[in-house]
């Protein structure tokens with residue numbers, strides 16, 4: 001897909017609509033994420049941000065169309081999409097029954113190309129350093145880690161297969177302010193360094209500010225406001241103003 | 250007026266019946282799709298051998314104590330009952346053969362099935378439901394892994410293969426429990442007891458025991474996986490999945506046991 005200015009789109013949704021038993025959660029949403037952009041989706045809790053991700057990931061039924069690098073995403077071709085894709089879940093979603101290094105290299109170990117355990121461990125250690133963790137963490141189970149460490153490990157897992165596209169669902173929810181800001185910085189650094197197209201979903205403006213180039217503020221299941229992240233605080237949009245204002249205690 | 254009302258009531262009842270039939274058929278439909286998806290995909294690489302190994306330990310090995318204890322005590326109680334019942338007809342000598350045949354044909358597979366349903370069906374449902382609620386199943390999808398193939402297939406296949414083995418062990422321990430009670434408490438002669446145990450056992454008793462067990466194993470794991478996998482969000486979802494799995498597995502075991510007994514032993 002290219003838009004009027006000729007820019008190529010990594011992800012594009014056209015009239016995306018999602019309803020649960022006649023309750024419309026996402027209402028004809030048109031979203032365009034250009035290559036190399038960090039796009040933020042902000043909005044109060046329960047506005048359908050996570051549901052939007054589920055739609056793009058094909059984890060739930062929806063109406064309308066979603067395009068990936070210009071190709072319409074359907075059941076059959078999601079495989080290619082997942083191959084170039086990584087995701088950091090809200091609760092980290094690390095596999096309880098696997099160690100940290102098995103979690104991180106899950107995609108490499110279980111894909112068609114075989115790699116040795118020793119190679120996988122090597123890669124895991126490298127990725128752990130990348131997300132600011134010690135290599136001793138390797139052998140631990142996810143339950144032995146703090147929330148911030150779990151987030152870092154989950155980020156390492158998402159990065160393991162060198163994705164060109166990364167999604168983040170509330171990357172800092174449940175973390176203290178200091179840990180939050182260090183996770184935000186980490187994400188921002190890695191995304192810029194590897195030129196990864198990313199979609200960040202958050203109700204937290206500080207996350208969006210730290211990571212994103214562009215922002216969409218969700219209102220009534222559609223776009224309430226869109227613009228540059230740096231211009232968000234000057235936006236002349238009633239609900240967005242109220243939303244940002246209510247957070248500055 | 251009266252006629253009209255009657256007709257309305259009939260319509261309401263038919264409507265309710267119809268809705269139930271529709272939801273039951275759609276449940277059956279999704280169940281069949283779920284299982285056939287799991288079994289079909291298990292035949293294609295990657296094979297996730299490690300997952301199968303883990304399930305052998307978690308399902309097969311870890312169920313042995315429960316199955317063994319249950320079988321032992323039931324075998325002993327069975328011997329006492331048959332002895333006291335048999336003595337009314339002067340038929341005490343039938344204790345060894347009835348304990349053996351009763352265990353092989355009915356008690357072994359059914360007890361094993363019910364005990365493993367309580368242990369394994371609930372554990373599978375709780376584990377998968379937790380994975381669903383904490384988005385670990387979604388994470389599998391984003392890591393380009395089919396969660397049904399990775400999680401469901403090993404559990405169904407291993408439980409179906411291992412319940413016959415567990416039942417075999419349960420049968421032996423149950424019959425031994427009967428032997429121990431009969432020789433220690435009821436004054437049977439050990440060598441005569443053993444001789445009459447084996448005298449009346451037929452090959453069909455053993456194969457029917459194992460076939461029943463395999464079917465029960467399939468039902469147990471399928472119920473656990475299905476309800477766990479389809480769990481709804483929240484802590485409530487996990488509890489409901491576990492209860493549904495155990496209750497439906499237990500009922501299906503007892504109902505299918507009756508049908509299988511009709512099929513295998515009627516003539």
Ligand SMILES: Nc1ncnc2c1ncn2[C@@H]1O[C@H](COP(=O)(O)OP(=O)(O)O)[C@@H](O)[C@H]1O
Nearest residue numbers: 020021025043044045046047048049050051052
């Ligand atoms: N599986 C579901 N069934 C019914 N309603 C759902 C389901 N998932 C989400 N919803 C509803 O969709 C709305 C948006 O949810 P969500 O996307 O999780 O919000 P958030 O923006 O906080 O991530 C909520 O009102 C929620 O009740």
Ligand SMILES: [Mg+2]
Nearest residue numbers: 049050090170
């Ligand atoms: Mg959310």
